[in-house]
Amino acid sequence: MSDTFDYVIVGAGSAGCVLAMRLSEAGHSVCVLEAGPKDRSPYIHVPAGYIKNLFNPNLIWDFKSEPSAATGNRALSLTQGRVLGGSGSINGMVYNRGQRADFDGWAGLGNPGWSYNEVLPYFKKAETRIGDGDDRYRGRSGPLTVTDPVRSSPLCDFFVEAAKSLGYPYVQDHNAEAQDGVGPWQFTIDSRGHTMRRMSAARAYLRPAVKTGRVDVRTDSPAIRVLFENRRAVGVRYRAGASGTPEREVRARREVIVSSGALNTPRLLQISGIGCADHLRSIGVDVELNLPGVGANLCDHYNLRVAAQVRDISTVNERGRGLPLLWEITKYFAGRPSILSMGPVPMRFFFRSDPSMPTPDLQVSFTPGSYREGLPGLLDHYPGMTLGGHKQRPESRGYVKARSTSIDIDPLIQPNYLATESDRKAMVAVVKMARAVLQARPFAPYYVNEIFPGNEIRTDQEILDFARQRGGTVYHHNGTARMGPDSDPYAVVDARLRVRGVEGLRVADASVMPAPISGPTNASVIMIGEKASDLILQDVAQPLRRGVEHPANRIGTTHAWEMTS
Template sequence: MTMRNFDYIVVGAGSAGCALAGRLAEDGRTSVLLLEAGPKDRNIWIHIPIGYGKTMFDPKNNWQFYSEPEPHLNGRKIYQPRGRTLGGSSSINGLVYIRGQAEDFDAWAALGNTGWGWSDILPYFKRSERNERGASEYHGGDGPLSVSNIRGKNELVEAFINGAGELGIPRTDDFNGAHQEGVGYFQLTTRNGLRCSAAKAYLPAARARGNLVVETDAHATGVIFEGKRAVGVRYVRGGQALEARANCEVVLSAGAFQSPQLLQLSGIGDTDHLRALGIQPVHDAPQVGKNLQDHLQSRLIYKCTKPITTNDELRTLWGTAKIGMRWIFRKEGPVAAGIQLGGMFARAVPQARTPDVQFHFGTISADMTAGKPHDFSGFTVSMCNLRPTSRGEVNARSRDARDAPAALFNYLSTKEDEDMMLAGFRLARGVAASRSMSPYIAEEYRPGPGVASDEETLAFVREYATTIFHPVGTCRMGDDATSVVDPRLKVRGVTCLRVVDASIMPLLLSGNTNAGAMVIGEKAADMMKEDRRKTP
């Protein structure tokens, strides 16, 4: 057993952890240890945007979790990819840059989370962002995270945009501006045609100063306590049991699955559950692992009348070569942008004040996300309910940190979520039937015209719906005594321990969660610096 001392220890080099560690180390004097259970981000497919089709099932860079059998999805175990490398899920995701709605953050503040309203959070989004469009009222121009336009127009995406316009959904060039509602092209976390992960954005400058130590292949096994004060972390690296001590604070940034697992392994959780696993309780916190939320997506697949899809390009060596050349010479096309080029945020039910469904439009089709493309010309319209009411939980399965935690989402367990899925389906089919889109549709391949009634549609969803990879909420932030962390992200019942990642979100953001996770890291760094200045 060897031991070293740092001011701060951050467990998890994902979206929030990289942002937090990079900002904490800015002054050059504060010592920070960043622990990552996965390897360095050397895999070439991490950096090429279309490569997430390769890393989606790569056990070296992906935790490859599965849910427990979901009772409302025909008992299916739903695949849960999570990043296991520097950058975490920002290194293997679909690169879509979405912040959510201003109302999401105001809802957090209304729950008692002072300092987390939209006016408080927008400056952090701007600070983090280097948007190629430059600085503006809603965007930053010189932050560490590169955000880029999708270059070139796509015939199918344009048809989708025009079809939505026929239904009254406005075209937009900015889902992160004054209003989220609209249909258009996404912006992506890319730089010069390559992925800009949280690791690429936040770590190089900090590491160059010499006060940030990054250890990969370092699997944390628990927090070290002296009484109720967190003083360090136990971890395993290269088969060796190690300890590191924190002079100031320990921070868990291991994500919505593993941050609650680590709290429980460290003695913070439901006392009965901990004792059943043979873990000595440090603090009784029954809500650790509860409040699990995620976006459940359903995918509609269409056969295209024209050979203009990514399926067609990937079918031949010449087509594949052309895709590569477009990336090399113009930094555009599927290699530079993946396949989720277009998106839509819309109101599927009339009473909605803000968009309640999100669509991803992909110029490719396969039986599953990142699966083998179909042998026909095809494209995909995926849809999710932005604010689901179903709730699940995550729990440590054993005392061994190497055992994947047990996650049960309870997807589609409420009538509200069923109704929203049906409303989203009707909207998707409405766009497909538009004058602009219908000339491109040979047939609806899945679910197909035989699925028409509400009962048939829900049966299809229960058999085929999957996650769109946005788990949050399992270390809920709040001002009430039952919340896991307070609004300054301090774990209740102990000292010198915080959780900083998407698990603290009390409510799921209305959109992709990666940008939000990084902003949580940005804000946490400021709070921790402020608290340290106040310490005698």
């Protein structure tokens, strides 16, 4: 087995799988290190299996947040995928690119090449859209299949009518011109076979890449640190198995690419000697480069659910247990519509907290089912429906800090949820809108009463207190190795995703997002992988003299991120 490759990719998540395929297509040899196992679990491939995946310790990094007053002093589970395909193998499969304004905002922060018009071709390149869509925005021949949801209940149609009754338009394709309004989510689910199956990046990109013969995938191989020689990344030290098993090294002729996710990527950089110098010294790490932005700028969507009991209509709650569940399983394997074919939230609604807002700033998602005490995993024993919502572009920022040089000790993670007044007001607005929708006329024949948070929670302060006690993450962590210009002392990578101050090292995952997007991160992470591949291949074809294009990156020049004292 060769231990020197053109590229070493740390993490077989959504971006890492894309990079493996595109670089191998171009004739390069690639080694992919994945901390978790192969994606063999059947629950990964059956769409409704996400409920099992999120709680399977063999497939996840079960990180915990630090308690804070804003979350009722609770430590929240901040799950990341630890399996081939990464979080794209365990998530709810929602495919949402975000808004045009999100990416124009990235470019406006000093990141040339990242405006909406410039990233749209990469979204299209990645996608095979099955169903209606404007081909100005949608792709038809990419590796990733994107389909419309299975509508498992008439309640989905009543949800649309309820939002329309409040004056909001129906929007079939939220990944096209605009998000405003109500309509179906889209999903990375492949409907082309006998049964519907999850389309993770491992399935869409990594498997074809391995078939080229130029990709070596090493599972159960967590990275321990990036190796440097003279301020250049030259390889990765990793552990070939569980704690106590031998350590090995793999070398990169060209580059090391870290694609480990927004919680693991900053930790790996830190224990490799790249981060805030004072913090690194405090945990016994020799400082390779003082880069204080590593681990800063953590952002996540803080979500809250509103659930109601219904009557005289079928919901997932009854169909998801006992004999009805056996019937749903039979239908699934017979290739017929089934609750096993659906994602968690078939429908969505984007709206503005204030009509003067230039774009929608809040969203809610609808499920024709409900969970005990508002938590996913356990269905209620009575028929129910749920709306869960959050602010699309939260202002609160937190951090990730390695606690130790050992990868067996979880990092310290503080998202600082609800740290700003704007974010707190948003939670109140989400609950009020969810209640308005659930109590609208189209639901009237079926609506019984609100179960969660309950009718006793009425005032703004009561709603906010409830949000603190019962809200949680939707696993959209991002921003911890943010992209930015030379003038930003907390920028970790430049617009070509190169880590500042060193050679041969890039980051390509949700960590590089300089600001959050208006939706789940997976679609945009796949886009980042596609664009990163092009940037790398451009640099191979026409090597850049970094001191010319980016004077601040010239080795030997002292900058804020290089000061070690």
